[in-house]
Amino acid sequence: MTQKYNNNFCSNCGGKLIGIDILKASNPTCDKCNFTYYEDPKVAAVIIVKKQNQILLVKRSIEPHFGKWSLLSGYVNRGENVESAAIREVKEEVDIDVSITELQGVYSGLSPVVIIVFHATQTSGILSISNEVSDFKWVKNEDIPKLPFVYDQQIIEDYLLISNRT
Numbered sequence: 360m361t362q363k364y365n366n367n368f369c370s371n372c373g374g375k376l377i378g379i380d381i382l383k384a385s386n387p388t389c390d391k392c393n394f395t396y397y398e399d400p401k402v403a404a405v406i407i408v409k410k411q412n413q414i415l416l417v418k419r420s421i422e423p424h425f426g427k428w429s430l431l432s433g434y435v436n437r438g439e440n441v442e443s444a445a446i447r448e449v450k451e452e453v454d455i456d457v458s459i460t461e462l463q464g465v466y467s468g469l470s471p472v473v474i475i476v477f478h479a480t481q482t483s484g485i486l487s488i489s490n491e492v493s494d495f496k497w498v499k500n501e502d503i504p505k506l507p508f509v510y511d512q513q514i515i516e517d518y519l520l521i522s523n524r525t
């Protein structure tokens with residue numbers, strides 16, 4: 360999950376923006392008219408789909424991390440309900456319907472993206488690949504591999520703590 364950043368020029372006067380740093384809380388300023396741009400974080404939902412002591416992983420067929428196993432996730436559209444975005448992303452990626460069972464937590468500060476992690480269970484549908492996902496598999500909690508995104512290790516550690524409590 361990386362952010363596309365094309366905003367190198369001032370939309371006010373066409374001047375060059377300075378002070379751009381996509382990973383930090385930077386507010387680029389135009390070198391001509393001094394207009395300051397406030398860069399909002401992006402919001403993404405991560406969905407841990409659970410079945411007994413297993414979770415669903417998908418093999419990504421889009422960048423970033425093409426070909427790697429990952430949790431299901433996607434950006435929340437402006438104005439969209441976050442839980443609805445989570446459910447929509449699962450449907451788009453593997454064509455199943457899920458119901459959200461729990462909010463695990465919010466992860467932020469390491470990238471321009473604020474991640475909201477939900478647990479969910481499948482309610483209907485048959486797992487299928489899509490143009491975002493080339494494969495899927497259920498993995499046991501104890502067999503979850505190292506996952507590629509910056510918050511993934513913390514997300515999985517927290518998930519396992521919660522799972523072992525209940």
Ligand SMILES: [Zn+2]
Binds near residue numbers: 369372373394
């Ligand atoms: Zn300007």
